[in-house]
Amino acid sequence: MKMPELDLPQGIEARFGATPQQVAAQLADTVAGFLQARLEIAPRASLAVSGGSTPLPFFQALSHKELDWGRVDILLVDERWVEETDDASNTRLVKANLLQNNAAAARFFSLKQKGDTPEDGLAAANAELVKLTRPLDVLILGMGNDGHTASLFPDAPELAHGMSLESRETLAAMTPPSQAHQRITLTYAFMHRARFVALHLKGDDKLDTLKKALSEPSRMLAMPVRGFLKPGLQVFWSP
Numbered sequence: 232m233k234m235p236e237l238d239l240p241q242g243i244e245a246r247f248g249a250t251p252q253q254v255a256a257q258l259a260d261t262v263a264g265f266l267q268a269r270l271e272i273a274p275r276a277s278l279a280v281s282g283g284s285t286p287l288p289f290f291q292a293l294s295h296k297e298l299d300w301g302r303v304d305i306l307l308v309d310e311r312w313v314e315e316t317d318d319a320s321n322t323r324l325v326k327a328n329l330l331q332n333n334a335a336a337a338r339f340f341s342l343k344q345k346g347d348t349p350e351d352g353l354a355a356a357n358a359e360l361v362k363l364t365r366p367l368d369v370l371i372l373g374m375g376n377d378g379h380t381a382s383l384f385p386d387a388p389e390l391a392h393g394m395s396l397e398s399r400e401t402l403a404a405m406t407p408p409s410q411a412h413q414r415i416t417l418t419y420a421f422m423h424r425a426r427f428v429a430l431h432l433k434g435d436d437k438l439d440t441l442k443k444a445l446s447e448p449s450r451m452l453a454m455p456v457r458g459f460l461k462p463g464l465q466v467f468w469s470p
């Protein structure tokens with residue numbers, strides 16, 4: 232496989248694979264290794280994952296890893312404000328693909344709570360996260376071709392709040408008109424302190440979007456993923 236041309240800033244590492252399964256296995260190995268190292272020096276570790284379609288093989292590979300999963304906290308970086316029975320539910324995706332096998336013993340924190348809107352559910356969701364191991368140890372992000380990550384969407388009226396480094400909030404409600412559902416998301420201020428961050432992408436379109444994001448790194452509100460393009464990031468990509 233011809234490795235794609237990607238001019239990354241100093242400190243950002245690219246991990247390319249010929250297939251989504253190969254990259255998923257690499258990412259699962261990396262994440263399991265990082266969580267294991269944390270569990271050797273800390274009572275618990277935390278892992279925040281993205282929804283969408285890309286993560287599925289990663290979830291399945293990670294779920295089989297030998298770890299003290301009972302000491303691992305797992306949550307989503309965002310959620311569509313739908314019931315778990317809805318096909319659009321990220322919670323449903325994580326429960327069906329990651330919280331299985333060895334990883335079934337992990338402690339899952341649900342962003343989706345009662346309430347007609349994410350705004351109505353924010354207090355309950357924050358209460359759910361009170362016992363979450365902080366700061367995040369591992370953060371796995373996806374990206375849309377509009378440059379969103381988590382549910383930090385460029386067209387969300389609440390984006391400036393969600394991206395503010397002055398924010399002391401862990402969660403924010405987002406109502407991007409481009410999306411079918413209202414969203415709840417971890418804030419940039421909370422996510423950017425994660426100890427290990429990986430950007431997990433699949434397809435040439437995502438590579439082109441990443442190149443565009445890299446071309447103007449300071450314009451974060453135009454492409455929120457830019458907030459994570461900094462030293463220490465590892466980009467996992469397959470065709």
Ligand SMILES: O=C(O)[C@H](O)[C@@H](O)[C@H](O)[C@H](O)COP(=O)(O)O
Binds near residue numbers: 308321
């Ligand atoms: O709820 C979501 O949709 C995700 O959290 C979102 O941020 C996702 O990571 C990107 O939209 C990429 O999605 P795909 O992996 O499906 O391309």
